[in-house]
Amino acid sequence: MSESIVRLVAEDFDELISFLDQAFSTTNFDRLLPSAYRRTDASMGCNLAIRRHGDLAAVVGLFPSTMIVGGSRLRLAGIGGVSTGRQYRGQGHMKRLMNAALEAIAAEDFELSLLGGNRQRYGYWGYERCGTSLQFLLSEPCLRHTFPKPPTVSLHPLGNDASDLDAVQRLHEAEACRAERPRELQRDFLRNWRKEALVARDGDGAVVAALSADPQSGDVFELLATDVEAGMQALHAWGAQMGKAVKVMCSPLATPLNRRLWSFAELGDMVNAGNWLVRHWPIVVESVLKLKNQYEPLAEGELVLGFNDGSPSFRVEVNGAHVSCQPSDEEPALCLSQAEMHRLLFGPPQPEMVTSLPPAAGVLRAWCPLPLWLPRPDHV
Numbered sequence: 554m555s556e557s558i559v560r561l562v563a564e565d566f567d568e569l570i571s572f573l574d575q576a577f578s579t580t581n582f583d584r585l586l587p588s589a590y591r592r593t594d595a596s597m598g599c600n601l602a603i604r605r606h607g608d609l610a611a612v613v614g615l616f617p618s619t620m621i622v623g624g625s626r627l628r629l630a631g632i633g634g635v636s637t638g639r640q641y642r643g644q645g646h647m648k649r650l651m652n653a654a655l656e657a658i659a660a661e662d663f664e665l666s667l668l669g670g671n672r673q674r675y676g677y678w679g680y681e682r683c684g685t686s687l688q689f690l691l692s693e694p695c696l697r698h699t700f701p702k703p704p705t706v707s708l709h710p711l712g713n714d715a716s717d718l719d720a721v722q723r724l725h726e727a728e729a730c731r732a733e734r735p736r737e738l739q740r741d742f743l744r745n746w747r748k749e750a751l752v753a754r755d756g757d758g759a760v761v762a763a764l765s766a767d768p769q770s771g772d773v774f775e776l777l778a779t780d781v782e783a784g785m786q787a788l789h790a791w792g793a794q795m796g797k798a799v800k801v802m803c804s805p806l807a808t809p810l811n812r813r814l815w816s817f818a819e820l821g822d823m824v825n826a827g828n829w830l831v832r833h834w835p836i837v838v839e840s841v842l843k844l845k846n847q848y849e850p851l852a853e854g855e856l857v858l859g860f861n862d863g864s865p866s867f868r869v870e871v872n873g874a875h876v877s878c879q880p881s882d883e884e885p886a887l888c889l890s891q892a893e894m895h896r897l898l899f900g901p902p903q904p905e906m907v908t909s910l911p912p913a914a915g916v917l918r919a920w921c922p923l924p925l926w927l928p929r930p931d932h933v
Contacts, residue, residue: 556610560651561600567681569600572609575720576636576770587741588734589616589933600634601653603646605869611637612647615654616933619733623847625840630658632668633933651678656834665837666830669766669932675828681895684826684925685805689818696792696799699817706761706783706788710748711740712714720760724777729844730804730924732931743847745930748774752785762787765930774929778808784810805849805924823901826926835867838898839878840867841923846876854916859885860894866925871920901926 561569565725566583573582580917583590590596596729597887603611612633619751620627632654658666659819668675672682710833711717722736734742743765745749753762761783765775773791778784792799798819803811815821831837845851851871859866889897889908897907900922906912 555649556603556605558601558603558650558721561597561602561612563592563594563597565597565602567588567604568609569597571613572635572638572794573634576612576638582634585747586633586745586933588738588745588930590664600659601727603639603645603650609638610641611650611653611743613650614933615657617661619933620665620927621728621729621731621733621785622840623844626870627664627837627840628662629927630654630661630663630666631931631933632666632728635668635670636817642684651675654922655679660715662884664831664833666832667932668828668926670828676892678830680828681892682825682828683895683899683901684829685823685900685922686826686926686929687803687811687814688803688824689801689803689814690798690820691788692798692799692819693791693792695817695819696789700785701793704786704793706753706790708751708753708764708787708790708794711743711752711763713740714872715776716759719754721763722778724760724763724779728777728804728928729806730926731845732927734931742930743775745932746774748930751791751795753778753783753790755783759802764791766791769863771795771797772800773801776801776803778810781809781813785813802929804805804926804928805922806844825901826899827829829895829899829925829933834894835878835885837882837925838869838923839876841899841925842871842920843876844879845920845924846874848873852919854919855912856886856916857881857883858894858914859888861888861890862888864891870917888910897921898923 570583574580585863599614599616601613616631618629621630723737740750748765748868749768751764752760755761761780766773853872856868857866857868866885869878897904904917904921
């Protein structure tokens with residue numbers, strides 16, 4: 554008889570962290586993701602587990618959050634910490650837990666889900682590697698020639714000062730694409746993936762930017778700033794502190810800051826944003842299409858897209874500021890698999906690299922890839 558699947562509780566915290574340390578060959582797994590692994594029933598209840606003879610045999614984390622996409626709120630299910638004890642591998646535990654996680658995602662009616670890991674492995678549950686993130690390389694000569702004068706801001710570790718946390722929360726909530734973060738956990742989110750949480754202060758001591766940055770590689774996983782100049786000076790200060798090339802990860806949106814980075818970065822690339830599973834296509838597509846239309850007015854057009862597995866089709870329309878995506882019974886202009894639809898709409902490849910486009914679907918070349926993205930600190 555198969556062991557039952559349970560949700561963990563606060564008193565399981567130490568056992569879970571020890572189990573994850575062994576499974577991932579690391580130490581202090583809770584410090585890897587301090588926003589997700591906390592000694593509370595609410596936090597620990599996000600972990601589905603199988604026990605064998607009383608001991609943890611396998612675990613899958615299902616971490617719910619709310620994704621803000623422009624003016625839309627989408628329920629996002631983050632999957633992480635997928636692990637099986639070495640002595641219990643090859644017995645189907647991960648499959649059982651992933652099936653249970655997907656059943657919970659369906660029961661709670663999440664609009665979409667995100668996870669990391671092997672594309673082929675998670676493709677069995679409908680996840681596909683897609684979405685886009687901008688990545689800029691700021692070389693040492695690039696920084697030196699762009700910023701001939703010392704930075705006008707100074708960097709400081711983000712502590713628990715209430716005014717600093719309030720300032721960072723305001724910066725975060727000004728972002729058009731983000732996941733909701735409780736103010737009291739903002740520092741933990743910026744420290745996820747063993748990064749430093751930093752704030753940049755101007756000459757008057759005001760917080761004008763915040764960074765999630767890797768003190769070893771120099772990579773900046775998130776940059777929040779009051780304006781372009783504050784963001785640039787924060788990167789200038791970080792590059793000067795590191796004394797070497799740094800990478801910056803940004804949203805794929807055509808923001809003023811991203812345009813500025815494109816203008817001088819040594820390299821700029823559009824890279825993959827994760828393994829995504831879209832469950833409610835009309836809701837998600839309308840949200841990201843509206844967001845992109847806010848930053849770069851899109852070509853007008855309409856078409857119906859369908860699936861070759863019999864899933865409901867949907868009709869997409871852009872007419873100036875009016876953007877809509879609704880279920881449709883019309884004949885699709887293009888019919889694809891679920892995986893192909895993820896890549897077609899969200900990239901990174903251009904649509905014609907996914908499939909041949911009939912004339913009726915030509916407008917996709919102007920719309921795609923759509924900005925399906927989440928800051929790295931929000932990944933689990």
